[in-house]
Amino acid sequence: MSVTVDPEIAAGLDHFRTLVAGQQPVWPDAEHLGSVSERLAAVPPLVVPAQLETLTERLAAAGRGEAFLLQGGDCAETFAEANADRVRNKVRTILQMAVVLTHGASMPVVKMGRMAGQYAKPRSSNDETRDGVTLPAYRGDMVNGHAFTEDARVPDPERLLQGYTISAATLNVVRALTTGGFADLRQVHEWNRGFMTNPAYARYERTAAEIDRAIRFMAACGADFEALRTVEFFVSHEALLLDYERALTRVSSQTGLPYDSSGHFLWIGERTRQLDGAHVDFLSRISNPIGVKLGPTTTGDDALRLQERLNPDGVPGRLTFITRMGASKIREALPPIVEKVTREGGPVTWVTDPMHGNTITSDSGYKTRRLEDVLDEVRGFFEVHRGQGSVPGGLHVELTGDDVTEVLGGSEEIDDAGLALRYETLVDPRLNHQQSLEMAFQVAEMLQAR
Ligand SMILES: O=C[C@H](O)[C@H](O)COP(=O)(O)O
Numbered sequence: 457m458s459v460t461v462d463p464e465i466a467a468g469l470d471h472f473r474t475l476v477a478g479q480q481p482v483w484p485d486a487e488h489l490g491s492v493s494e495r496l497a498a499v500p501p502l503v504v505p506a507q508l509e510t511l512t513e514r515l516a517a518a519g520r521g522e523a524f525l526l527q528g529g530d531c532a533e534t535f536a537e538a539n540a541d542r543v544r545n546k547v548r549t550i551l552q553m554a555v556v557l558t559h560g561a562s563m564p565v566v567k568m569g570r571m572a573g574q575y576a577k578p579r580s581s582n583d584e585t586r587d588g589v590t591l592p593a594y595r596g597d598m599v600n601g602h603a604f605t606e607d608a609r610v611p612d613p614e615r616l617l618q619g620y621t622i623s624a625a626t627l628n629v630v631r632a633l634t635t636g637g638f639a640d641l642r643q644v645h646e647w648n649r650g651f652m653t654n655p656a657y658a659r660y661e662r663t664a665a666e667i668d669r670a671i672r673f674m675a676a677c678g679a680d681f682e683a684l685r686t687v688e689f690f691v692s693h694e695a696l697l698l699d700y701e702r703a704l705t706r707v708s709s710q711t712g713l714p715y716d717s718s719g720h721f722l723w724i725g726e727r728t729r730q731l732d733g734a735h736v737d738f739l740s741r742i743s744n745p746i747g748v749k750l751g752p753t754t755t756g757d758d759a760l761r762l763q764e765r766l767n768p769d770g771v772p773g774r775l776t777f778i779t780r781m782g783a784s785k786i787r788e789a790l791p792p793i794v795e796k797v798t799r800e801g802g803p804v805t806w807v808t809d810p811m812h813g814n815t816i817t818s819d820s821g822y823k824t825r826r827l828e829d830v831l832d833e834v835r836g837f838f839e840v841h842r843g844q845g846s847v848p849g850g851l852h853v854e855l856t857g858d859d860v861t862e863v864l865g866g867s868e869e870i871d872d873a874g875l876a877l878r879y880e881t882l883v884d885p886r887l888n889h890q891q892s893l894e895m896a897f898q899v900a901e902m903l904q905a906r
């Protein structure tokens with residue numbers, strides 16, 4: 457008698473439940489979580505396997521130095537800001553940065569949002585205390601509310617369903633923008649409209665004028681520009697809430713492989729990358745392209761073991777290491793890691809996150825970062841890879857398309873007093889639209905030198 461084994465069980469997708477999972481909310485009602493998980497297991501996927509294969513190829517190209525990954529978006533997306541304006545502003549910022557990079561370095565740019573799913577956050581502390589009152593920390597809109605009240609801070613599984621719905625709606629806007637004409641390269645001037653008063657925008661305008669001229673020249677030569685109408689755009693988030701990620705995982709009837717349909721690219725954070733932990737186990741079993749954040753305490757052995765565990769077959773583009781060392785540490789901390797993985801491991805796409813190792817508290821008490829530190833870490837990243845003969849394959853940044861004042865510096869010289877003007881993030885500080893463009897111009901120069 458033949459026995460049919462459920463493909464999800466055969467793939468060991470629930471093995472992570474036997475392991476330690478860091479940074480999980482304490483859900484007050486296990487039955488409620490169970491019923492939400494069942495509902496999520498039946499919803500349509502947000503992404504499909506063919507897109508994941510394409511992205512794996514793109515990331516492999518970035519790993520070989522034939523493309524460059526630009527991954528950006530909010531630290532913590534919120535449900536309230538999942539509206540057309542905010543999504544459009546972020547997509548536009550990424551498109552503008554990509555234009556600057558492509559133009560400056562003649563390099564295809566793989567465009568990816570930290571978007572449509574970035575609703576859960578790891579925290580340094582489980583609690584937050586204000587004026588003698590202690591409540592559970594805010595862990596992202598997919599877990600609890602940001603308001604400092606007892607009710608809001610209780611983790612609520614219904615938020616997982618809301619997160620799915622809002623991810624779907626966000627993805628819908630992203631698709632409409634990237635395939636419906638807004639992202640057409642012939643709109644390169646239009647994206648800058650209303651932003652013309654500072655040096656980064658003026659510089660962007662000159663780049664746009666050159667691109668425009670080149671397009672008009674090619675059009676006059678009879679070139680077909682239909683391909684410029686749409687852009688390939690992927691979405692990503694931290695795979696933190698394993699109950700959600702597991703419920704969104706489907707086994708493809710075509711390939712027989714499990715894929716997590718919650719986003720194209722998923723990463724594990726610095727706080728949950730333990731080799732014997734639940735997150736590494738779960739990500740080792742899905743076939744999406746995946747990333748791991750590596751902080752300054754990572755050893756070469758840690759990185760090598762992760763590479764062996766998460767990409768045992770050495771598939772190019774499957775694994776991205778996103779290093780986030782801090783500007784003052786990267787030049788010492790990164791070389792031994794790159795050396796070990798390059799000498800003894802399989803293919804890896806190396807990406808820099810110059811945000812998370814450079815967080816400081818300003819004198820007035822804001823959690824912030826200095827743009828100069830952020831840029832210095834990117835510079836260090838390029839220097840280390842040049843020294844090691846490896847490839848700096850991409851940039852991962854926390855940014856917004858709006859004129860917030862959360863990061864110090866830039867040509868508008870945001871200082872400590874200026875932070876108060878428009879400090880809106882619920883967790884970590886993001887580059888604003890103009891700082892993002894400034895960064896793109898500097899990174900384009902580094903890429904050109906590469
Ligand atoms: O985005 C990264 C982390 O979630 C964040 O830095 C944690 O912030 P905390 O130290 O305020 O908890």
Ligand SMILES: C=C(OP(=O)(O)O)C(=O)O
Nearest residue numbers: 578725726727749780812
């Ligand atoms: C938490 C994050 O980063 P890290 O894991 O690098 O601290 C993040 O990118 O939101």
